[in-house]
Amino acid sequence: MRRWPGVVDVVISRDDVAAYFATTPRIDPTWWPSLAAADQVGPPVRSHVLHARYDGADLAAVARAVGLTPDEVVARHLAATYVVDAMGFMPGFGYLRGLDPALRLPRRATPRPWVPAGALAIADDLTAVYPTATPGGWHLIGSVDGALFDPVTGARLGLGDQVRFALADLRRHAP
Incomplete structure (x- = not known):
């Protein structure tokens, strides 16, 4: 096209x-x-592992809302393999299908005026990582290392790619 x-x-x-x-x-x-x-015929599917810290502002509230502990929310989020279902909203923002049904929540009633780059979030039946700072209405459950968008090389994720999350090595982030 x-x-x-x-x-x-x-x-x-x-x-x-x-x-x-x-x-x-x-x-x-x-x-x-x-x-x-x-x-x-589509582009070849790539596999990605994104290293996450489950320290998001909404993690405890998400756990309460779905009737799980924060550790159970993290375990369920880590257990899934996600597929990039769509790209949009902003460059590098992949809508990742495959969220455990037990974690499904509607978008926040009031969006935040600012969400930091790298924020790991869930809403409805999707998860996503905000590639740059922006307003946003998803539930923040953590953060991800590494850029998902570069103006020169483009988006790290592509339509149909598979994504898994792994716990980030917290020792790299210690003061």
Whole structure:
């Protein structure tokens, strides 16, 4: 799609594709077969391990809300393998499907005006890591080491990638 005349951006999620054009496009029906072919071939799936500290501002509240201890929330979050279901909201923000159903909570009633880069969060049936500081309405359960977005190299995660979380080595963060 990026090779189609006038396309300036393409956004892909699990079920949808959006093409953004520089001007009002003249749709060419010969493009449709290339869409069908694209549905069959995607980029190779990569596996990532993100090192997390489960020290988020909402961890205790999440545990109370779902009837678990904070340690049980952490264990369930660590046990899952997540799949990048969509990219969006901001560069490098991957919506990770695969959250344990016992941890599902709706978004916060009131979003925070500021969430730090690297914040590990959950909302609904998803988990995510905020790649840069931004306002946000998800429940913060921890933080992740390493950048998920670089302006030169792009997003670390890609659609369909698999993600697991592992406990960060806390000795590296000691004063």
